[in-house]
Amino acid sequence: MLEADFKYIIDTFFALFSMVLIIFMVPGFAMLEAGLVRTKNVSSVLTINIMIYAVASMAFLLVGYKLAFGSWDNANMSIWAAFLFQMAFVGKTINIMSGGVSERVKIIPLAIFAVVMGGFIYPLVVNVSWGADMIAGTFLDINIHDLAGSTIIHSTGGWALLAAILIIGSRKGRYVQGGLRVIPASNIPLVVLGAFLLWIGWFGFNGGSVGSISSVENANTVAKTIMNTNTSGLAGAIMAGVLMYIRYKLFDITMILNGALGGLVAVTAGPDLFDMYTPILVGVVGGALVVFAVPLFDKFKLDDPVGALSVHLVNGIWGTLAVGIFVESVSFMAQLKGVLIIGVFAFGVSFAVLYLINIFIKFRAQDDAQVQGMDVAECGVEAYPEFKRAI
Secondary structure, three states: OOHHHHHHHHHHHHHHHHHHHHHOHHHHHHHHHHHHOOHHHHHHHHHHHHHHHHHHHHHHHHHHHHHHHOOOOOOOOOHHHHHHHHHHHHHHHHHHHHHHOOOOEOHHHHHHHHHHHHHHHHHHHHHOOOOOOOOOOOOOOOOOOOOOOHHHHHHHHHHHHHHHHHHHOOOOOOEEOOEEOOOOOOOHHHHHHHHHHHHHHHHHHHHHHHOOOOOHHHHHHHHHHHHHHHHHHHHHHHHHHHHHHHHHOOOOHHHHHHHHHHHHHHHOOOOOOOOOOHHHHHHHHHHHHHHHHHHHHHHOOOOOOOOHHHHHHHHHHHHHHHHHHHOOOOOHHHHHHHHHHHHHHHHHHHHHHHHHHHHHOOOEOOHHHHHHOHHHHHHOOOOOOOOOOOO
């Protein structure tokens, strides 16, 4: 067998294996969100996660992939493996949204937005960063190091979520007479399962983004990338736990897990460039940002049941800037420029599309549907039919 053929086969297998790990994040998001919402909304959340994966991936297949990368050509691996790896990323931008607008969003308008995100918005962000770059040589040209998408994926989804929350509003009864009503998670074991599925999926998310494992140098880069990814998640969990105990003398498992996810989002931009110690600092800051950002968003009455804005938007920005801070070969100003341009585009276009869809099909469910539960109103299938529905 020729060496070139061997490398082609190995890198094709590596892309497919990484894709499978990333797809594990679909049930990861689903279980995390199902555990954090009330029992009367679980079937709706699960349905939304499945529909997002299906419609966004189909839109990317039919339109988005070529828009992002210019063509299907790939000399290093099977074009089908290259597509599947990139397709695995697409649904994550909407998954970030699905939890943040849960318990009051209707399925059909969100599925329509998923088509637009998977077919156009996300591919255009990829085009100017990882892909064909239609604006090369202009002021908007982006020269950003974002290995697996702290900004390109996580912040893009976070900006879209912020736009959606502004349009849809908060859950009925979340903010009462100027105060905050606590709505506890319904199933903590599901939250833990979902978070760890996401954590495992991140190894394919970041490791697979190196693009090749068929040489000693690339194999070492992949291993270092995965190690740094895990390290930042560990640091985020520890920091969130410590801060929660200092503030409340309690260990909140949901906040600890979100701290871990915050660390994982933050390190996603540069795990291939960091040394083995820098991810500790990146994760520590990421975990702290989650702890402080969650109550801050509530002060502005931005109702986010799963803390997705804090985990994905805030830490997506922090992680991208961290590469410019800690890696000498990367320009901080270039990273900042990329964050700002993608942020303005993702928020602006998402807001416009969401607003337009909302004119014809309202995203927000009626108050009585929210009280009854989105499972009955949207799905006709209750996840826990033997339980008395909570108000």
